[in-house]
Amino acid sequence: MSVYVAPLKDMRFVLNELAGLDELSKLPGYQDATPDTANAILQEASKFATEVLDPLNYSGDQEGSKWRDGAVTTPTGFKAAYQLYCEGGWSALSLDPEWGGQGLPKLLSTPVSEMMTSANMSFSLCPMLTQGAIEAMLLSGSEQLKKVFLPRMFDGRWTGTMNLTEPQAGSDLALVRTKAVPASDPTLGDHYRISGQKIFITFGEHDLTENIVHLVLARTPDAPEGVKGISLFIVPKFLVQADGSLGARNQATCASIEHKLGIHASPTAVMVFENAIGYLLGEENKGLSYMFIMMNAARFAVGLEGVSIAERAFQRALAYAKDRVQGRDLLGGAKAVPIIRHPDVRRMLMLMKSQTEAMRALAYVVSAAVDFSSRTEKTEERQRLQAFVDLMIPVVKGWSTETGIEVASLGVQVHGGMGFIEETGAAQHLRDARITTIYEGTTGIQANDLVGRKIAREGGVTVKEWLAVLRKIDLDLAISGNSDIQAIRSRLAAGAQAVSVCVDFILATAGKDPNAAFAGAVPFLKLMGIVAGGWQMARAALVAEKKIASNDADQLFYAAKITTARFFSDHVLSQAPGLAATVVSGAAAVMALTEDQFLSA
Amino acid sequence: MKVLVSVKRVVDYNVKVRLKADGSGVETANVKMSMNPFDEIALEEAVRLKEAGIATEILAVSCGVLACQETLRTALAIGADRAILVESNEELQPLAVAKLLQSICQKELPQLVILGKQAIDDDANQTGQMLAALLGWPQATFASKLKIADGKAQVTREVDGGLETISIKLPAIVTTDLRLNEPRYVTLPNIMKAKKKPLDNFKPEALGVDVAPRLQTLKVVEPAKRKAGVKLPDAKALVDKLRNEAKVI
Numbered sequence: 001m002s003v004y005v006a007p008l009k010d011m012r013f014v015l016n017e018l019a020g021l022d023e024l025s026k027l028p029g030y031q032d033a034t035p036d037t038a039n040a041i042l043q044e045a046s047k048f049a050t051e052v053l054d055p056l057n058y059s060g061d062q063e064g065s066k067w068r069d070g071a072v073t074t075p076t077g078f079k080a081a082y083q084l085y086c087e088g089g090w091s092a093l094s095l096d097p098e099w100g101g102q103g104l105p106k107l108l109s110t111p112v113s114e115m116m117t118s119a120n121m122s123f124s125l126c127p128m129l130t131q132g133a134i135e136a137m138l139l140s141g142s143e144q145l146k147k148v149f150l151p152r153m154f155d156g157r158w159t160g161t162m163n164l165t166e167p168q169a170g171s172d173l174a175l176v177r178t179k180a181v182p183a184s185d186p187t188l189g190d191h192y193r194i195s196g197q198k199i200f201i202t203f204g205e206h207d208l209t210e211n212i213v214h215l216v217l218a219r220t221p222d223a224p225e226g227v228k229g230i231s232l233f234i235v236p237k238f239l240v241q242a243d244g245s246l247g248a249r250n251q252a253t254c255a256s257i258e259h260k261l262g263i264h265a266s267p268t269a270v271m272v273f274e275n276a277i278g279y280l281l282g283e284e285n286k287g288l289s290y291m292f293i294m295m296n297a298a299r300f301a302v303g304l305e306g307v308s309i310a311e312r313a314f315q316r317a318l319a320y321a322k323d324r325v326q327g328r329d330l331l332g333g334a335k336a337v338p339i340i341r342h343p344d345v346r347r348m349l350m351l352m353k354s355q356t357e358a359m360r361a362l363a364y365v366v367s368a369a370v371d372f373s374s375r376t377e378k379t380e381e382r383q384r385l386q387a388f389v390d391l392m393i394p395v396v397k398g399w400s401t402e403t404g405i406e407v408a409s410l411g412v413q414v415h416g417g418m419g420f421i422e423e424t425g426a427a428q429h430l431r432d433a434r435i436t437t438i439y440e441g442t443t444g445i446q447a448n449d450l451v452g453r454k455i456a457r458e459g460g461v462t463v464k465e466w467l468a469v470l471r472k473i474d475l476d477l478a479i480s481g482n483s484d485i486q487a488i489r490s491r492l493a494a495g496a497q498a499v500s501v502c503v504d505f506i507l508a509t510a511g512k513d514p515n516a517a518f519a520g521a522v523p524f525l526k527l528m529g530i531v532a533g534g535w536q537m538a539r540a541a542l543v544a545e546k547k548i549a550s551n552d553a554d555q556l557f558y559a560a561k562i563t564t565a566r567f568f569s570d571h572v573l574s575q576a577p578g579l580a581a582t583v584v585s586g587a588a589a590v591m592a593l594t595e596d597q598f599l600s601a
Numbered sequence: 602m603k604v605l606v607s608v609k610r611v612v613d614y615n616v617k618v619r620l621k622a623d624g625s626g627v628e629t630a631n632v633k634m635s636m637n638p639f640d641e642i643a644l645e646e647a648v649r650l651k652e653a654g655i656a657t658e659i660l661a662v663s664c665g666v667l668a669c670q671e672t673l674r675t676a677l678a679i680g681a682d683r684a685i686l687v688e689s690n691e692e693l694q695p696l697a698v699a700k701l702l703q704s705i706c707q708k709e710l711p712q713l714v715i716l717g718k719q720a721i722d723d724d725a726n727q728t729g730q731m732l733a734a735l736l737g738w739p740q741a742t743f744a745s746k747l748k749i750a751d752g753k754a755q756v757t758r759e760v761d762g763g764l765e766t767i768s769i770k771l772p773a774i775v776t777t778d779l780r781l782n783e784p785r786y787v788t789l790p791n792i793m794k795a796k797k798k799p800l801d802n803f804k805p806e807a808l809g810v811d812v813a814p815r816l817q818t819l820k821v822v823e824p825a826k827r828k829a830g831v832k833l834p835d836a837k838a839l840v841d842k843l844r845n846e847a848k849v850i
Contacts, residue, residue: 005615008633032793040674040795043635044787052786089789102789554631 003316003425004054004119006046007360009557011111012039014361017543018536019368024105027375033105041093041104045112048088052081053119060122060265061428065206067257072205072267078123082208086156090116091127096138099146100154105371110304110364117308121432122265124308126159126203128301132294133160133215140232140282140290148240149213159209163198163216163235163271164291171445173288174226178218180233180278194218194235194252194278197270200439204269205237205254212237214252214271216278217287224285232287233278251276262431295441296393300367302440303396306404306433307359313411313429314352320415320424321345339414347571348414352407354568357561358533359400361540366392387462391454392532398446398522399529401436408433447521450528456510456517460503467503470496470535477538482545484566488538491569491576495531498580502527505584519590520583527579534573537565602749602771604647604656605711606681607702608640608663610672611722624820627722636672638784639717641679642777645784646747647715648680655749656713658682662705664698666690670800677795678787684800689812697805697812699731704808706736711772713754718743718776729776739769742776 015021016035025033056077063075085091094109095101117124134153137146152158169175178196194216198204205212214235223229239247251274258268282290321340329337339345366389373385408430412419419426437443455463470492477489502524510517544558544565552558612618613633621628636644650656661676663669664687673684687701706714719726733740741756745764748755749771757766759778805812833839843850 032796036671036674037792037796039671040678040792041789043675044678044789044792048786084786087788088786089791093789102793557631 003319004050004057004312005315006042006049006115006118007311008042008046009554010357010360011042011114013540013543013557013561014364015107015111018361018539019107019364020372021107021368024107024368024371024375027372029103029375030105030371032102033108038108041108042111042115044088045090046115048084048090049115049119052084053116053123056081056123056265057120058425058428060120061262061432062264062422064264065257065267067205067254067267070205070253070255072207072254072257072269074206074208074267075265078265079208081123082126082156085123085127089155091130091156092154095131095134095154099138099150105368107364107368107371110367113301114304114308114311114360117305118312120265121305121309122263124305125263125266126206126208127156129162129202130156130158130160132162132298132301133213135294135297136162136215136232136290137234137281139293140286141234145234145279145281148244149234149236152211153213157209158211158213159203159206160213160215161201161204163201163204163214165200166197167199171442173217173230173291176217176219176230178216178273180218180220180231180280182220188239188277192218192220192233192278192280194233194273194276196273197255198273199270200258201269201271202266204267204271205257206267210238211240211246215281216273217291218278220284227288229285230287231284232281232290234281235273235276235278239277260435262428262434296370296389298440299393299397299446300363300370302436303393303398303400304363305436306400306402307356307363308404309429309433309436310352310356310359310400310404310407313408313426313433314349314356316424316426316429317352317411317414318349320418320426321349324415324418345414348410350564350567351571352410352414354537354564355403355407355533355572357540357564358530358537358568358572359396359403361536362392362529362532363396363400365536366396384465387458388466391450391462391466394446394450394454395525395528395532397441398437398443398450398525399533401433402443402526403529404436405430405433443522443525447525448518450525451506451510451517451521455503455506460507463499463503467496467500470531473535473538473542476542480542480545482541482562484562485538485541485545488534488541488565488569488573491573492531492534492538495527495534495573495576498527498576499531501580502583509587515591516587519587523579523582523586527576527583530572530579531576534569534576537568537573541565602650602656602713603658603660603709603711604650605660605662605702605706605709605714606640606644606647606676607698607714607716607728608644608661608672608676609637609717609720609722610634610663610665610669611637611720614638614721620821620823624822626818626821634668634672636675637717637720637722639719639721639777639779641717641784642779642781643715643717643775644676644679644681645782646777647713648785649782650713650749651680660685660709660711662687662702664689664693664701670802673800674795675787677798677800678791679785680791681798683798686800686802687805687808688802689805691805691812692814693812694814694816695725695727696731696815697810698728699735700810701805701808701812702728702732703735704810706732706772713749713771714738714774716774716776718778729774733774736772736774738772738774740774740776741767741769743778744775745778745780747775747781 060075066073092101094104097103180192180194183193184190216233216235235252241247255270255272324339325336369385369389373382376382412426415426418424506517541562544561547558613635619628647659659681661681661684663673716729743759744756745759746757752771755768
């Protein structure tokens with residue numbers, strides 16, 4: 001069932017030609033991140049992903065994680081693979097060197113994460129959550145807590161979890177009820193007793209490591225109501241003694257794991273805390289603000305899952321389309337041909353390929369902007385880059401995951417009836433992809449964030465700056481003599497115009513008629529995604545044109561890039577004006593029916 | 602004890618090789634290249650000897666174009682201590698490589714040279730044997746087990762009839778077979794460390810070796826396509842065909 005090959009050529013192209021790796025490696029602290037080193041890292045990471053993680057993808061899905069008497073067994077092979085993952089040092093790629101990380105830029109951890117996730121999405125969630133927990137602790141933890149927990153989380157010996165959701169508190173964390181009561185005793189020092197139930201806890205219990213470090217949102221006894229009364233705690237599965245060895249089992253137990261549509265190998269735990277010992281991270285009542293600071297990273301990571309699953313689904317469909325012989329060529333010929341020769345199958349494969357490449361380019365460019373903003377010394381430049389990142393995070397998250405599902409669904413379609421059968425593996429991608437538009441904030445929440453916080457609240461300053469960037473690239477596109485690039489140019493201009501019209505609409509309505517502004521939030525997010533993707537594909541086409549002119553050796557790759565960009569603009573970017581119409585005139589009918597009118601029975 | 606390992610940059614084993622349009626050879630431009638898998642096994646064995654306290658230094662050597670530096674960086678990341686590239690744009694044939702290695706061995710005086718039994722591109726299976734002859738050192742080819750003790754190497758060889766174990770005096774040449782070990786995955790910290798390890802660059806002339814090809818490639822062609830089979834009515838017809846047509850029984 002092994003199909004995944006890391007798309008190293010495209011990754012390198014995006015890193016070097018679109019995201020500015022070379023420039024980034026000149027910034028302080030990133031001297032090691034040269035294109036040469038990036039090459040070596042990508043090469044070895046791809047080897048690990050394809051040889052170790054990929055073979056466990058299908059079997060892990062079929063076997064699933066199993067719960068028994070509070071313990072969870074991960075599928076066959078996961079424990080050994082996790083061991084190898086830790087030994088490889090992959091968990092600490094972009095983490096702080098002070099604690100044992102390599103301190104490489106996010107731009108380099110991004111393709112590595114993409115590969116690991118493409119190879120085995122369920123597996124990749126465990127290190128991803130650990131990374132999130134580490135970042136929260138770096139941000140808010142006391143030196144003492146960091147010393148106890150961080151070294152063993154950096155090297156992967158202990159994993160981390162995020163305990164946010166409760167049965168009554170999903171997207172709305174103001175409703176969190178888990179309690180934390182201050183306590184003190186001579187052996188433990190100051191601590192809290194945590195009681196409550198948490199659900200949907202990814203890798204909340206497993207057999208990969210000797211300890212699990214839960215990060216838990218809870219309320220102290222006199223905390224104010226709502227989001228301003230939530231604090232963040234560390235609750236280890238096993239308590240850590242003064243000498244660093246493991247002590248008593250904490251009362252943080254796994255009551256069951258969920259039966260899910262996808263990501264079967266990833267155990268999704270129901271966690272029960274009964275007077276469990278916990279330690280406050282940072283200050284009381286600031287838990288949610290710490291979570292917010294980490295939210296960009298988490299949402300970006302899930303957006304990247306969309307790219308990863310799309311790439312995998314595309315590769316599988318492509319292999320099938322080349323192999324499956326069915327139906328004669330439209331242009332004649334007596335014999336049945338591989339289905340890749342049929343125009344509609346081609347169209348589907350091109351939709352998969354072009355959207356995946358566009359999403360990859362946008363995600364890497366945003367991740368580079370995170371790095372540039374963290375290292376630049378000019379305050380104004382930093383704020384400008386940060387605002388761009390903030391604007392694009394909901395787009396990367398919402399658009400890449402929605403499109404990831406679309407691509408995985410096309411993957412099933414390319415397989416025809418065989419795609420509906422589990423054995424081909426195409427169905428797994430669709431099932432696995434389905435969670436990505438839900439967790440870490442649904443698409444609706446991303447779109448509200450985009451329309452409300454990222455556009456309306458700041459009067460559209462950042463989005464208008466971005467539109468100015470699009471107008472600038474229009475000038476570069478204009479001087480190209482390539483007819484494909486000319487076609488791309490007119491689509492991109494229409495796309496930018498569509499965004500501009502919607503931004504004006506949002507700014508005009510968000511204050512006085514919020515229902516109108518938000519009714520079209522998701523179509524607007526999609527519009528932003530395809531225009532941003534079209535922007536990257538246009539840049540890619542311009543680079544490719546130059547490479548071809550300079551007689552670069554890889555003519556086939558660059559020619560394909562231009563064609564793929566052209567396809568994207570005619571088949572995807574062309575939807576922009578329609579989406580704008582939906583955003584601007586579609587609101588009235590969204591809110592018009594009474595609740596009784598919905599059902600026509 | 603110093604161990605020298607030679608590594609060759611070849612078309613990655615996952616890549617389906619294609620011919621150059623003019624039939625002069627295999628297309629290598631814009632094709633994924635990586636370390637010859639047999640050489641990876643050779644290097645792994647050297648690293649294990651070092652971890653066991655038997656080897657003290659591992660020197661990786663590659664002969665070829667400048668891009669072989671990448672392969673040598675991988676060797677350094679796997680565990681070699683330093684590397685030498687003998688840089689040449691010439692088509693290097695086994696005898697030329699053996700002579701280059703001979704020259705380096707005479708300077709570096711390793712006790713053990715481990716090579717892949719063959720490279721997966723030309724499958725020549727000659728360099729190790731030629732090097733042993735040039736140096737006048739004992740050789741043990743196709744090793745599936747290697748033990749070093751008392752100035753000797755005890756090597757289990759994979760031969761046609763099964764396994765053969767021989768003992769040879771060091772310094773010696775060993776070439777690796779597939780089952781000698783399973784190479785490790787390169788770790789990220791070691792990739793970063795490899796950047797700082799020494800990598801020297803020599804030209805063949807500096808080593809006094811004439812690398813001009815002795816053999817000329819006339820033409821490279823794809824293997825003939827397999828022809829469709831035929832269905833036979835019964836076993837008798839099969840026996841008849843095997844006897845009279847294929848003449849194998």
